[in-house]
Amino acid sequence: MRGSLGGRVAQIVPTLLLVTVLVFLLQHLMPGDPASIMAGEEQDPQLIAQIRAELWLDRPLPVQYLHWLGNVLRGNLGYSWRMREPIAHLVAEKLPVTLQLSAMAFCIAVAIGVPTGVIAAVRRNSAWDYLATGVGLAGLSTPNFWLGIMLILLVSVDLGWLPPSGYVPLSEDWRQSLATTIMPAFVLGNAIAAVLMRHTRSAMLTSLDQDFVRTARAKGLSEGRVILRHALRAALVPVVTLGALELGTLLSGAVLTEQVFSIPGFGKLIVDAVFNRDYPVVQGVVLVTATLYVCLNLAADVLYVLINPRLRGA
Amino acid sequence: MSTALAAPTLARARRSPAQVARRRFLQRPSAVGGLVVVVGFVAVAALAPLVAPDDPSATSWSLIRKAPSLLHWMGTDENGRDVLSRVIWGARASLLAGVVSVLIAGGVGVPAGVLAGFAGGRTDAVLSRVVDAMLACPFLILAIALAAFLGPSLQNAMIAIGVTAAPIFMRVARAATLDVAASDYVEAARAVGNPSWRVALRHVVPNIAPPVLVHATLAIAMAIIAEASLSFLGLGQQPPAPSWGSMLNAAQRFLTQAPWLAVFPGAAIFLAVLAFNLVGDGLRDALDPRDGGRS
Numbered sequence: 001m002r003g004s005l006g007g008r009v010a011q012i013v014p015t016l017l018l019v020t021v022l023v024f025l026l027q028h029l030m031p032g033d034p035a036s037i038m039a040g041e042e043q044d045p046q047l048i049a050q051i052r053a054e055l056w057l058d059r060p061l062p063v064q065y066l067h068w069l070g071n072v073l074r075g076n077l078g079y080s081w082r083m084r085e086p087i088a089h090l091v092a093e094k095l096p097v098t099l100q101l102s103a104m105a106f107c108i109a110v111a112i113g114v115p116t117g118v119i120a121a122v123r124r125n126s127a128w129d130y131l132a133t134g135v136g137l138a139g140l141s142t143p144n145f146w147l148g149i150m151l152i153l154l155v156s157v158d159l160g161w162l163p164p165s166g167y168v169p170l171s172e173d174w175r176q177s178l179a180t181t182i183m184p185a186f187v188l189g190n191a192i193a194a195v196l197m198r199h200t201r202s203a204m205l206t207s208l209d210q211d212f213v214r215t216a217r218a219k220g221l222s223e224g225r226v227i228l229r230h231a232l233r234a235a236l237v238p239v240v241t242l243g244a245l246e247l248g249t250l251l252s253g254a255v256l257t258e259q260v261f262s263i264p265g266f267g268k269l270i271v272d273a274v275f276n277r278d279y280p281v282v283q284g285v286v287l288v289t290a291t292l293y294v295c296l297n298l299a300a301d302v303l304y305v306l307i308n309p310r311l312r313g314a
Numbered sequence: 315m316s317t318a319l320a321a322p323t324l325a326r327a328r329r330s331p332a333q334v335a336r337r338r339f340l341q342r343p344s345a346v347g348g349l350v351v352v353v354g355f356v357a358v359a360a361l362a363p364l365v366a367p368d369d370p371s372a373t374s375w376s377l378i379r380k381a382p383s384l385l386h387w388m389g390t391d392e393n394g395r396d397v398l399s400r401v402i403w404g405a406r407a408s409l410l411a412g413v414v415s416v417l418i419a420g421g422v423g424v425p426a427g428v429l430a431g432f433a434g435g436r437t438d439a440v441l442s443r444v445v446d447a448m449l450a451c452p453f454l455i456l457a458i459a460l461a462a463f464l465g466p467s468l469q470n471a472m473i474a475i476g477v478t479a480a481p482i483f484m485r486v487a488r489a490a491t492l493d494v495a496a497s498d499y500v501e502a503a504r505a506v507g508n509p510s511w512r513v514a515l516r517h518v519v520p521n522i523a524p525p526v527l528v529h530a531t532l533a534i535a536m537a538i539i540a541e542a543s544l545s546f547l548g549l550g551q552q553p554p555a556p557s558w559g560s561m562l563n564a565a566q567r568f569l570t571q572a573p574w575l576a577v578f579p580g581a582a583i584f585l586a587v588l589a590f591n592l593v594g595d596g597l598r599d600a601l602d603p604r605d606g607g608r609s
Contacts, residue, residue: 018447
């Protein structure tokens with residue numbers, strides 16, 4: 001098993017290299033020459049030539065790529081055109097905000113998705129099951145940003161319970177921080193809760209059919225104990241793994257959620273960069289997210305081996 | 315006993331697979347309901363000029379942010395335009411984006427998947443690695459980046475969504491091709507001396523249609539949300555042309571004064587996406603007998 005995990009780790013290297021090629025090529029989709037965009041309105045040919053030389057734009061494409069890759073590997077993601085700051089700094093500044101939001105969203109998703117999935121499976125084909133499945137499908141079909149706007153309307157505008165937007169760092173005032181992030185975290189967790197509910201339901205249906213559950217019942221254990229101690233424990237193995245794969249959805253969803261709630265995180269960074277035509281920042285954000293995502297998938301695979309009793313001894 | 319068991323089997327044997335699938339689909343009320351809503355949306359989008367009560371771009375200073383009334387069922391927006399008419403015209407942009415981007419994704423992904431699954435070897439390895447790399451970027455982030463570099467417009471948003479969604483089509487088509495390529499009738503077609511391209515086109519492609527069709531339906535739902543998301547960020551349909559996403563973007567500024575501006579376009583996205591998801595789920599159960607029994 002250890003060998004196959006080693007193989008899995010080795011597999012992500014070519015994937016990540018190809019990601020860098022894709023991200024590098026993004027810049028060549030752009031209409032026009034980056035140097036002339038950077039040179040501003042005057043379009044001084046000398047300045048353009050100077051910028052081209054500085055950015056290595058006058059070299060052949062493979063040389064440009066290797067130069068860029070070398071910088072990336074040393075942690076240099078380039079400079080923001082607009083903010084005149086190293087992109088790595090911007091990323092380091094914004095990423096913790098999104099990670100806090102994502103962690104909260106994931107907890108909310110698990111807290112909603114797993115129990116409803118269990119109830120739907122245990123009370124199969126009952127009104128509870130139909131209700132849970134229906135709400136799950138509705139959750140999957142609701143655009144994140146619309147749910148956010150509707151919650152702001154209800155919770156902040158009508159009821160006045162929570163601030164409609166803004167962000168307070170956890171280190172500054174944890175109560176305020178929770179107050180500003182709980183609503184966006186719920187919005188972000190909603191779609192994953194629906195996915196987790198579906199996975200939990202089908203995994204529970206499978207495990208409730210197994211012999212060990214029948215044995216547990218035959219031993220005279222209470223139904224609650226059979227469900228929680230025996231059936232759910234086995235069902236959680238695929239749920240945890242599939243759930244970890246959904247973390248990528250969080251990174252995507254964060255873009256819109258942060259936009260709706262004006263949270264200065266990673267998603268806001270890419271959106272602002274898009275509007276400021278700050279292309280290196282867009283590239284940097286895509287590269288960092290893809291790397292994060294690949295690592296999360298790897299972590300999900302490792303987790304699967306660690307928690308799956310059948311693979312543990314191997 | 316044996317006759318009682320044999321009778322339904324015989325009766326079923328007389329129906330073609332398509333007939334069986336249609337029957338199974340029609341037996342699911344949720345799938346039929348989804349289909350009715352989808353057909354409704356398509357009809358409204360196609361007949362927008364006839365159905366919409368007003369010109370979606372006609373502004374009026376005397377009608378700024380009027381609440382829903384008998385005259386304007388969904389109220390009016392910040393420029394005095396009729397929201398219902400804009401939601402109806404917005405259906406065009408959303409459905410068009412959903413269908414066109416899925417056609418792009420399928421057009422790129424399915425041939426690549428069939429090629430990878432059928433050719434195997436190095437071709438498969440190279441194509442699969444490229445797909446892995448594309449799937450490593452979270453969907454919306456890659457779509458935003460592509461749309462940003464291509465420039466904001468509905469057309470570029472469709473290209474961005476289509477390209478971003480293509481890898482999953484490739485995976486679905488590849489898996490289905492591997493499945494079909496191992497079956498006896500493909501063996502037989504090869505054995506009688508058909509060239510590979512003929513086996514692929516005549517025997518493999520028609521038989522991978524069911525899983526691809528199911529995925530395409532669910533992908534339309536995803537593409538509609540993606541287009542709305544890009545338009546919401548200002549990267550899709552450009553104003554003043556109406557689209558659900560950009561209407562929601564504009565509505566955000568008037569949440570306290572005119573909440574209806576945010577309610578109706580969002581509800582339209584929700585309904586359309588839900589309907590395509592229901593149809594997709596129904597198709598999956600109807601076309602895949604292995605999974606159909608478990609609801």
